[in-house]
Amino acid sequence: MSTSTSTGPTAPPDSPESPKSPKSPDARGQAPSAGAPAAAPDRITGRAKLVLFVLCAAQFMVALDFSVLNVALPVLGADLGMSNSALQWAVTAFALPSGGFLLLFGRVADLVGRRRLFLTGLVVFGAASLLATFAWNPAVFLTGRALQGLGAAAIVPTGMALLTTTFPEGPQRDRALGISGTLMSLGFTVGMVLGGVMTDTLGWRSTMGLLAVAALAVLVLAPGLLKESRPQERPRLDVPGAVTVTGGLLSVIYALSTAAERGFGGADVLVTLVVGVALLAAFVVVESRAAAPLVSLPMLRRRTVAWGNVGGLITFSMMSTVIFVLTLYLQEVLSLSAFRTGLVFGVQGAASAVAGTYAPRVIGRIGARRTLVAGLLGQGAFVAALLLIGTGSGALVATVAVSIASMFHLGAIISYGVIVTSGVPDEEQGLATGLVTTTQQVGLTVGIPLLGVLATTRGESLFDGVRWVLAVNAGIVVLAAALIAVALRNRAVAR
Template sequence: MATLTPSSSPSPSPSPDGAEAPAPPALGRRDRLVLFVLCAAQFMVALDFSVLNVALPVLGPDLGLGHSALQWAVTAFALPSGGFLLLFGRIGDLYGRKRLFLAGLAVFGAASLLAALAWNPAAFLTGRALQGLGAAAIVPTGMSLLTTTFPEGPLRDRALGISGTLLSLGFTVGMVLGGVMTDTLGWRSTMGLLALFTLIVLPLAPGLLPESRTPDRPRLDVPGAVTVTGGLLALIYALSTAAERGFGGTDVRITLAAGVLLLAAFVRVESRHAAPLVSLPMLRRGTIAFGNLGGLVTFAMMSTVVFVLTLYLQETLGLSAFATGLVFGAQGVLSVVAGTLAPKVIGRIGARRTLVASLAGQGLLTAALLGTAEDSGAVLATVAVSLASMCHLGAIISYGLTVTSGVPDEEQGLATGLVTTTQQVGITIGIPLLGVLATTGGDLYGGVRTVLALDAAIVLGTALLVGLGLRRRP
């Protein structure tokens, strides 16, 4: 088992059910360097999700991308980054997580440079797709390296708390930094920043990270890999496109149906394969099934809140883009605070109870946004969404711990692949499923209230379901 030895012996770990533990041991110097490399890579990928969004209106005319084609700047990244997560997580398990992590960093850095230097739409979209492919290798292998490097208990709780905080902060920083850099240096600087980030992280990684893989290397489940990757690609394409054009398009309906059929075929293949890509008994474990359900809902519903709240602040209240950015800046600051508090809460009451409590808090605070009025409510929106984001981050950290707790090292890549796939699919499906309701009825304010009410109900219902599902020990 490839793990680093912490600088001090780990204290008895808290169980996921909430047994109280002593204060977490300090991280040693090498531990901090390893954590820096892994978290910096995750932060870089999170930054890429949002840094380009505010640059799209400038990027389109510069490259000759029409308004209808701008969605591909986002979709070209989302397709491979979500579609290949499970496959790359398993490849890392079998053939070496460190090796695949380094390859992903190299691809991501080169692709960012290509996107920054793009001379036409094809070159830019190729760079974005390769960025997504690199991210699909970085995210699951980086998280599985983290969970196999830091033993289960207080050290892993702290490491995942820091990682989750930087993940959330990366989205917020990306939105603010993208606007500043686009205005001052041009949109290409946003992609150049990611290439520069890679040049800082990549040289440090080989000497710090341990290699780890499954001791007895079974054959890769090719039929399972083909069906799950194809199914996820089709599903993400359909939902990403529906976010822009609705579900009426023929291509959306065909790819959505294809995605569902391929994922159904994947389940059938896995039930018959001697060495499946995903163990179906593993998926039936309460911590895996209900932990990922909580993760899926917290990501999907929070992305929807941010989307409709942006519409409300700018189009209903008439706030400027800068003022709206300040609202989400406050959200980012409190997310950092939540990242320091969440491991302490988990140490006291356990990851499972923290997950349920965080989902309930996110749902109640989303419901509080219904108190905003058509002509006022910026202060209430700022406070409620910032506190909801604290609960959201608590759910992110606790669902990752819930899913990976008790999973042997040789299956950590699969477990973390499920965690990150849940995250990507959650981010992708929220806006198409609910967010479009805010813009299709003609009454924007009424649509926003409808979406917030449904969002809150879904999160609260999920909190109840996850709480019941996790009551039994695995």
């Protein structure tokens, strides 16, 4: 498959509107065409740095929202009068719209403008965070969380599309995606630490207030830096496709999120899971017949898009499961406090920051395909190493192992984004990045209910259950690495 992209009028190399330049044989495996403009510089300079800062700040803010509230849930529940069984909705209310609407908003952004939808998402997210901060009862709080998820569903795919259309395919985009991936991973772990500190010192409402302030800060900077981005010809919105895929994703995410708390035996879980699968199957049929499909089936048939997203789904879902069971292990088996558990995962965040610095260099040296496979193999190997943890003073062993695993995990995250978006023309970048971010959100959602239940149902103790999860997890990751290595073995398919 060709990796060439369309170009527009020539702009300065460090301008956000800079066209994509043909790549040298070393970078992409293709020689530049005759009369092609000179390749863009490797380094990100000038105004583009500020654009990258704003886009990454928004991604970091959303990642922070995934975890900052976790350790505050017991305090929140007592303050608002929410039962333990109802607390899951503090997470699910955000996860449903943030995952369910991503693909739809990725296409809507191509229609109405990525900058416009990005700014709209920031306004919704910030207002929803304020509503959650001052919530006076559970209904108001959960409404705020749902609106936060809706805002995040607009921010994430548009931010990624603005990033990939701002930076030319090659070293600049690899670096930009590396920084973005690092901050997303760092935001998740920093959120766990901040959540404990802020809840203990300022109360749980401060965690939501922090998000409102962050959204306002990005909203002040973004309008003056971001330029509008949309295809020259505006396609029609595929309404049947939008209804079936959004309904299917919402149903599946609801079923899996609920199963994480109550298991798969509940009637509502089974019904919504079946409905979700049926709607997603109907979506495939609708897209095969639509004149202007929401998702181009030929795009999904590209090996880079299909297998790149498989790699992203596996690394997100399996690593989120590791974090979940290690949280149980550290608190329930080793009796660490929630605050100290958050500090343990803070070490993972530091390791992610280091990995984010080197991952783009590794991609430039050995290629995104090999980096993805190596990242998955490394993640699987070090998750398997966690089987050596014990019931005594094993916290340090767990900390070091998960920190090393997170470094490989981040390499896989960055490289799969590079693989999926490489060779995709600007007019389809909203769709491609919508797929990338949908994979992230679905991965974060499905891993825990699918494997986390083993932690409490297998073996004679919680510790035995944790070891079961780790063993299955490592096997899945290594198997995925092998399949991707075979599927993308042709270097012309993925560099």
